[in-house]
Amino acid sequence: MAALGGLAVGGLVATAAQRWLGAGNAAPDSPPSEFLNDASTLNPTRVRGVVFASSSPESTADALRPLLRRVAGGDDPALAVSGVRHSMGGQSLHADGWVVDAQPLKGVVVDTENSVMRVGAGTTWREVIPVLNELGLAPHVMQSNHDFTIGGSLSVNCHGLHANTAPISGTVRRLRLLTANGDIVTCGPTENSDLFRHVLGGYGLFGVVLEADLGVVPNALHERRFTTTRTEDYCDVFTEHVCAPGTDAEMAYGRLSVDPGNLLEEAVITTLSPVPGTRGTVLPLGAPSVPKLSRAIFRNSVDNEFGKKLRWWLERDVVPLTTGHISRNDLFNEPARLFANAKSSKTDILHEYFIPRVRLAEFTRAARGIIKRTGADLLNATVRDVRRDERSALAYAQQDVFGLVMLFDQDRSSTGERDMRRMTESLIEAAIAVGGSFYLPYRLHATLDQLVKAYPMWESFVETKFRHDPHGVFRNGLLDTYAQD
Numbered sequence: 096m097a098a099l100g101g102l103a104v105g106g107l108v109a110t111a112a113q114r115w116l117g118a119g120n121a122a123p124d125s126p127p128s129e130f131l132n133d134a135s136t137l138n139p140t141r142v143r144g145v146v147f148a149s150s151s152p153e154s155t156a157d158a159l160r161p162l163l164r165r166v167a168g169g170d171d172p173a174l175a176v177s178g179v180r181h182s183m184g185g186q187s188l189h190a191d192g193w194v195v196d197a198q199p200l201k202g203v204v205v206d207t208e209n210s211v212m213r214v215g216a217g218t219t220w221r222e223v224i225p226v227l228n229e230l231g232l233a234p235h236v237m238q239s240n241h242d243f244t245i246g247g248s249l250s251v252n253c254h255g256l257h258a259n260t261a262p263i264s265g266t267v268r269r270l271r272l273l274t275a276n277g278d279i280v281t282c283g284p285t286e287n288s289d290l291f292r293h294v295l296g297g298y299g300l301f302g303v304v305l306e307a308d309l310g311v312v313p314n315a316l317h318e319r320r321f322t323t324t325r326t327e328d329y330c331d332v333f334t335e336h337v338c339a340p341g342t343d344a345e346m347a348y349g350r351l352s353v354d355p356g357n358l359l360e361e362a363v364i365t366t367l368s369p370v371p372g373t374r375g376t377v378l379p380l381g382a383p384s385v386p387k388l389s390r391a392i393f394r395n396s397v398d399n400e401f402g403k404k405l406r407w408w409l410e411r412d413v414v415p416l417t418t419g420h421i422s423r424n425d426l427f428n429e430p431a432r433l434f435a436n437a438k439s440s441k442t443d444i445l446h447e448y449f450i451p452r453v454r455l456a457e458f459t460r461a462a463r464g465i466i467k468r469t470g471a472d473l474l475n476a477t478v479r480d481v482r483r484d485e486r487s488a489l490a491y492a493q494q495d496v497f498g499l500v501m502l503f504d505q506d507r508s509s510t511g512e513r514d515m516r517r518m519t520e521s522l523i524e525a526a527i528a529v530g531g532s533f534y535l536p537y538r539l540h541a542t543l544d545q546l547v548k549a550y551p552m553w554e555s556f557v558e559t560k561f562r563h564d565p566h567g568v569f570r571n572g573l574l575d576t577y578a579q580d
């Protein structure tokens with residue numbers, strides 16, 4: 096494997112929490128408690144402390160083994176693994192437990208001949224993209240923003256703006272995992288394949304992902320095309336533009352109206368097709384930026400009917416006239432903070448529902464009724480094309496689906512939380528009624544019954560977890576909410 100690009104070791108996020116790292120260290124007797132939170136800002140969680148990974152898989156394993164032994168022996172509380180904690184329901188935290196911060200596991204090494212990169216689990220896409228771009232390459236599957244770590248992306252089994260593509264699990268050739276008993280285990284589609292299937296989308300419950308080999312694809316300049324349609328016809332129009340023989344779209348997504356006048360009733364489908372002659376070339380990579388006007392227009396639509404109407408008009412009628420070609424890497428190289436909430440009394444909460452393609456309109460009709468009835472403040476709604484995931488044990492895309500991503504503004508209060516929980520339960524009920532499921536990195540508002548209906552393999556997933564980790568060394572909010580051992 097040729098080392099063509101490397102990243103500096105380190106880059107730790109400053110945190111007041113305790114740092115404890117070093118081979119042979121025992122956990123201190125009375126470590127100070129600290130509170131950590133995640134992207135929801137609704138999960139202040141007291142933790143025993145933070146243990147940072149090291150720069151290499153081996154040094155991380157050496158450093159963590161004593162703690163793993165103490166946890167297994169009942170002498171220390173369990174630990175959760177975390178990336179940059181952009182999950183929203185405590186999936187990267189365990190109350191009163193340790194947190195293993197995987198971010199120092201950084202590095203990207205690219206094998207151009209085999210179109211694969213070996214990447215440290217703490218590396219973010221923001222760090223990966225420039226390395227690939229220099230080589231005329233790009234990530235195969237990632238989220239629609241670049242902020243997330245590779246470990247976090249694999250552990251939720253992310254997906255993004257790709258067309259005709261399964262989640263990221265489909266691009267993983269091999270990974271190395273630090274298991275509960277302190278071994279470094281290599282797994283892939285044919286090697287330790289049961290563990291492999293459970294780690295992908297396994298929410299850090301099977302060990303610490305140390306590094307992964309991920310497929311990469313040529314970068315290319317893309318022409319954007321826009322089509323406006325009624326949501327009722329979304330599936331047919333999308334199929335015609337993206338899936339029919341002879342179509343060349345490599346990325347595609349929809350945007351649904353958040354204008355209260357036609358909430359979720361209209362859509363703009365954007366398709367991106369490669370410009371001939373640009374595939375695999377080294378293209379300029381723009382600096383990730385936060386355009387002030389876009390942000391102002393977006394934030395102005397919070398709790399503001401006129402602001403939402405204006406935004407939908409701009410998105411439907413103006414953006415298509417003003418938007419030019421874009422490279423795959425530039426499309427992906429966008430920070431999530433672009434639209435982030437800056438008010439301390441409010442927070443923005445993501446939802447995603449995976450709906451069998453032909454039933455999208457049925458679900459959006461139900462969702463419209465629920466959102467109107469509850470008065471929830473829907474800021475954004477996009478549609479992703481997610482193909483059946485044949486790899487991960489806890490698959491959300493159990494067939495070809497559209498992922499309907501919705502962003503809601505919520506009061507940071509007990510009433511705001513109660514209302515959000517009620518609405519989420521109703522939306523999940525509607526998704527299940529059309530044979531769909533929902534995404535697990537967000538708020539854990541589903542009932543256990545709903546979780547099991549959407550993920551019929553949940554119980555066997557938990558059984559397998561405790562087979563690999565009998566002492567429950569790895570725990571987090573997802574397991575604590577839905578599984579008692």
Ligand SMILES: Cc1cc2nc3c(=O)[nH]c(=O)nc-3n(C[C@H](O)[C@H](O)[C@H](O)COP(=O)(O)OP(=O)(O)OC[C@H]3O[C@@H](n4cnc5c(N)ncnc54)[C@H](O)[C@@H]3O)c2cc1C
Nearest residue numbers: 178179180181182238239244246247250253254298299304
């Ligand atoms: C603004 C925003 C936009 C988003 N857009 C998308 C999108 O387009 N598509 C999509 O699919 N998702 C999207 N997400 C969800 C996002 O992909 C997940 O929350 C992802 O896990 C974030 O990565 P992270 O590094 O913050 O992981 P964390 O939140 O820190 O961790 C998430 C899970 O992964 C586990 N984990 C993290 N690192 C490791 C490791 N090294 N080994 C083992 N387990 C580990 C944790 O235990 C936890 O269970 C979005 C989230 C936000 C907040």
